[in-house]
Amino acid sequence: xxxxxxxxxxxxxxxxxxxxxxxxxxxxxxxxxxxxxxxxxxxxxxxxxxxxxxxxxxxxxxxxxxxxxxxxxxxxxxxxxxxxxxxxxxxxxxxxxxxxxxxxxxxxxxxxxxxxxxxxxxxxxxxxxxxxxxxxxxxxxxxxxxxxxxxxxxxxxxxxxxxxxxxxxxxxxxxxxxxxxxxxxxxxxxxxxxxxxxxxxxxxxxxxxxxxxxxxxxxxxxxxxxxxxxxxxxxxxxxxxxxxxxxxxxxxxxxxxxxxxxxxxxxxxxxxxxxxxxxxxxxxxxxxxxxxxxxxxxxxxxxxxxxxxxxxxxxxxxxxxxx
Amino acid sequence: xxxxxxxxxxxxxxxxxxxxxxxxxxxxxxxxxxxxxxxxxxxxxxxxxxxxxxxxxxxxxxxxxxxxxxxxxxxxxxxxxxxxxxxxxxxxxxxxxxxxxxxxxxxxxxxxxxxxxxxxxxxxxxxxxxxxxxxxxxxxxxxxxxxxxxxxxxxxxxxxxxxxxxxxxxxxxxxxxxxxxxxxxxxxxxxxxxxxxxxxxxxxxxxxxxxxxxxxxxxxxxxxxxxxxxxxxxxxxxxxxxxxxxxxxxxxxxxxxxxxxxxxxxxxxxxxxxxxxxxxxxxxxxxxxxxxxxxxxxxxxxxxxxxxxxxxxxxxxxxxxxxxxxxxx
Numbered sequence: 044x045x046x047x048x049x050x051x052x053x054x055x056x057x058x059x060x061x062x063x064x065x066x067x068x069x070x071x072x073x074x075x076x077x078x079x080x081x082x083x084x085x086x087x088x089x090x091x092x093x094x095x096x097x098x099x100x101x102x103x104x105x106x107x108x109x110x111x112x113x114x115x116x117x118x119x120x121x122x123x124x125x126x127x128x129x130x131x132x133x134x135x136x137x138x139x140x141x142x143x144x145x146x147x148x149x150x151x152x153x154x155x156x157x158x159x160x161x162x163x164x165x166x167x168x169x170x171x172x173x174x175x176x177x178x179x180x181x182x183x184x185x186x187x188x189x190x191x192x193x194x195x196x197x198x199x200x201x202x203x204x205x206x207x208x209x210x211x212x213x214x215x216x217x218x219x220x221x222x223x224x225x226x227x228x229x230x231x232x233x234x235x236x237x238x239x240x241x242x243x244x245x246x247x248x249x250x251x252x253x254x255x256x257x258x259x260x261x262x263x264x265x266x267x268x269x270x271x272x273x274x275x276x277x278x279x280x281x282x283x284x285x286x287x288x289x290x291x292x293x294x295x296x297x298x299x300x301x302x303x304x305x306x307x308x309x310x311x312x313x314x315x316x317x318x319x320x321x322x323x324x325x326x327x328x329x330x331x332x333x334x335x336x337x338x339x340x341x342x343x344x345x346x347x348x349x350x351x352x353x354x355x356x357x358x359x360x361x362x363x364x365x366x
Numbered sequence: 367x368x369x370x371x372x373x374x375x376x377x378x379x380x381x382x383x384x385x386x387x388x389x390x391x392x393x394x395x396x397x398x399x400x401x402x403x404x405x406x407x408x409x410x411x412x413x414x415x416x417x418x419x420x421x422x423x424x425x426x427x428x429x430x431x432x433x434x435x436x437x438x439x440x441x442x443x444x445x446x447x448x449x450x451x452x453x454x455x456x457x458x459x460x461x462x463x464x465x466x467x468x469x470x471x472x473x474x475x476x477x478x479x480x481x482x483x484x485x486x487x488x489x490x491x492x493x494x495x496x497x498x499x500x501x502x503x504x505x506x507x508x509x510x511x512x513x514x515x516x517x518x519x520x521x522x523x524x525x526x527x528x529x530x531x532x533x534x535x536x537x538x539x540x541x542x543x544x545x546x547x548x549x550x551x552x553x554x555x556x557x558x559x560x561x562x563x564x565x566x567x568x569x570x571x572x573x574x575x576x577x578x579x580x581x582x583x584x585x586x587x588x589x590x591x592x593x594x595x596x597x598x599x600x601x602x603x604x605x606x607x608x609x610x611x612x613x614x615x616x617x618x619x620x621x622x623x624x625x626x627x628x629x630x631x632x633x634x635x636x637x638x639x640x641x642x643x644x645x646x647x648x649x650x651x652x653x654x655x656x657x658x659x660x661x662x663x664x665x666x667x668x669x670x671x672x673x674x675x676x677x678x679x680x681x682x683x684x685x686x687x688x689x690x691x692x693x694x695x
Contacts, residue, residue: 104499150680154687157637159444159499163624164680171673179669277669285507288500298500330518330616334511340504341490348496 050295050347054310061317068325079202085316086209087112090264091283092290092312093216093305094144094257099291100229101250102236102300103151103158108261109283110169111143115265117173120182120275123191132191136262143169144258148251158250166284173277184273195270205267212260217305229253233300289336290315293343315339390634394649398656405660412663419540421662423533423610425629425655426544427603428622429648432629433555434596436647439630440559441592442572442639443498445487448600449622450509453614455479455604457513460522460614469528476605477598483509484597488590506623513616522614533610544606548651551599556644568592572639621672628679629654637683654678 066073091108098105115136122132143165150161184192195205220226231239232249239246269275294311296303315336322329405412412418431448438445458479459472467475483505490501535543559565570578571585579585603622608614633650635642654675661671 150684154684154691156680156683156687160627160631160637160683161680163627164676167621167624167672167676168680171669171676174667174669175673179667282507285503288503289507292500292504298497328515328518330514331511333507333514337504337506337508337511340500341508344496344500344504345490345494348494 051304051307051310054293054295054307054314058310058314058317061314061321065317065321065325069321072321072324079206081316081320082209082313083203083206084320085312086205087264087268087280088283088286088290088316089209089309089312090212090260090267091257091287092294092308093212094260095287095291096294096296096303096305096308097216097220097229097253098158098250098257099288099296099298100233100300100303101246101253102233103250103253104162104288104298105144105147105254105257106159106162106284106288107143107147107166107169108162108257108287109280110166111140111258111261112265112268112283113277113279113281114143114169114173115140115262116269116279117176117182117265117275117277119191119266120187120269121176123187124182129190129194133263133266136266137259138262140262140265141255141259144254144256144261145251147258148254151254152247152251155247158254170277177277179277181274181276182269187270187273192270192273195267205271208263208267213305213309220305225249225252230301233297234302286315286336289340289343292340292347295343295347297347298344311343391643391646391649394633394646394653398649398653401653401656401660405656405663408660409663412660415540418659419542419545421655421659422542422545422548424658424662425651426542426548427606427610428625428629428654429548429651430551430603430606431596431599431622431626432633432647432651433551433644434592434599435626436630436633436635436642436644437555437559437565437568438592438596439627439635439637440572440639440642441568441589442575443491443589443592444502444627445498445593445596446502446623446627447483447487447506447509448596448603448626449619450506450513451480451483451597451600452604452607452619452622453513453616454483454509455601456608456614456618457516457522457616459604459608460525461516463525463529464522469526469531472525472529473532473605476608477601480597480599480601480604481594482597483600484594485590487597488593491593492586492590510616510620513618517614517616523612525609525612529609530612531609533606533608533612544610547602547606551602552644552648556648559644564588564591569640572641624672624679625654625675628675631679632682 062073071077091112095105095108118139119132119136122135123129127135147158147161147165150156151158195203195208197204199207218226220229228239228244228249231242231244232246236246239249268280272279290312291303291308292298292311293314294303294307294309296308296311318335318339319329319332322332322335435445435448455476459476462472462475487498487502487505490496490505491498532543532547537543537546559568567578567583567588570581570583571588575585604619607619611618629650630642630647631637632653633642633647635647657674657678658671661674
């Protein structure tokens with residue numbers, strides 16, 4: 044536990060250091076109003092990273108999360124075009140996202156297919172489905188109703204609704220992870236699947252529920268994304284799944300499952316969000332972002348691996364894998 | 367080694383003929399022939415030798431990497447950065463060509479970049495013991511990210527005329543240079559995996575890395591070499607692809623990793639490691655090539671084909687498992 048605490052402390056320190064570094068080049072970046080803007084801009088990443096965290100905790104990975112977002116976002120835009128009221132759209136995208144996540148989860152649970160293969164496949168299937176629905180057409184700002192676009196930007200107490208939603212879900216997931224049986228089951232399944240079975244936890248069912256949670260969050264984010272940027276097309280959030288995995292890995296979610304915290308996950312997302320927003324203001328080409336997040340992933344996993352290496356456990360994990 | 371783990375290591379060398387007929391490879395061959403016949407019935411343009419020769423570009427570059435990836439997956443690892451390695455190798459070659467380098471230098475640089483990327487992956491996985499999935503997700507965005515830093519939204523197009531030979535040249539009649547490289551790679555990897563000590567060690571590691579280590583196999587060294595080989599084959603594929611397209615953009619070969627993994631899995635290689643054959647992978651490449659070419663002739667758009675590839679990937683793994691689940695009941 045002290046190790047966990049220290050890892051998050053190090054990450055918090057790294058973020059403060061990063062902000063200080065940016066402030067020397069461009070002091071306006073650390074003004075509260077701008078930091079709030081960065082938080083808003085990072086909200087989609089935080090939401091998806093929370094879902095991905097649940098999946099990774101159970102020893103799985105969801106690469107279809109961005110495609111799920113794109114498909115749900117397109118459905119939201121199409122429903123809006125058909126005149127469906129906003130609350131119904133919100134319910135529909137969350138449900139659809141959950142169903143898409145459930146497809147991944149069922150394939151992992153019932154057929155025992157490795158999650159990386161399942162989600163590599165559904166990633167292209169979900170994104171391809173957008174093309175089948177629209178024929179590749181874009182839905183632009185003028186085709187969306189004003190209420191549809193305004194909701195995520197509506198200001199409440201100085202922050203837009205999108206940010207409030209992200210904050211509320213951070214709180215909800217934190218409670219889920221630390222105060223509920225399901226949350227503890229995520230950790231138990233990833234930490235030691237055999238022990239979890241003996242404790243009466245179904246490994247497959249828990250993984251399935253993690254995928255459903257990740258899917259539902261992706262669905263919700265799909266609407267927020269499309270409404271905020273006021274455009275929907277096949278390639279929105281293309282490659283975003285890598286940023287999401289990066290946020291989790293930087294946040295100290297162990298890729299072998301069973302360890303990681305909501306605070307770390309959120310900080311991992313914020314770390315990437317700050318870099319993304321800071322690059323243009325300090326005069327570095329945005330094309331650097333991809334390489335930086337790649338390097339950040341590698342540094343983070345190397346760091347996490349050296350702080351938790353246990354020879355005996357590695358052998359045990361291999362044995363678990365083969366059965 | 368053989369007495370302890372022999373039961374679990376599928377030994378394809380001594381498979382009886384009767385079992386070979388019922389094997390995954392035989393099934394793939396039947397599927398390939400069926401697709402071939404169906405396609406030639408569906409479109410009058412299919413059986414033209416020049417068309418078929420053009421169609422081979424659909425799979426040759428990916429299949430080259432798939433052979434190395436198959437060995438990597440058999441050993442229980444995976445490399446998702448292959449598309450990004452191609453992008454980086456292509457960018458390095460483009461930069462050299464823009465500086466006036468000749469074809470031999472470009473080829474050397476392409477191969478060297480591939481090897482360097484493979485060595486980087488291999489070092490992180492074998493030396494530091496990091497999980498290959500995350501390592502290669504990281505290097506996937508690092509390698510392609512470097513291409514984006516160098517190129518931005520620009521492109522390299524100034525390649526020397528003689529460089530076009532690799533992707534556009536013909537060895538004899540309709541036999542392209544790439545097809546020859548594909549065949550040579552299939553042969554080389556087939557011998558390496560099925561006729562050498564090294565190949566047996568790869569199976570042993572994939573079945574039980576701990577047991578392999580106890581029986582004196584240098585697991586880390588072999589994992590490193592496998593990543594190196596995958597990098598090398600990605601470098602060769604980068605040369606072919608760059609030469610064929612005659613231009614380099616940072617988005618070159620995006621999504622290759624999905625198709626390469628699909629070919630490997632379709633070829634009967636277990637995604638959990640420990641079993642599979644090069645013949646299966648070669649046949650799977652052929653099947654994928656024929657399917658995409660046939661769909662292309664029927665004017666099916668690329669993104670719909672990628673749906674089909676995704677469905678194929680899941681179905682190929684799901685159906686046998688579903689079958690055993692249902693038959694057990």
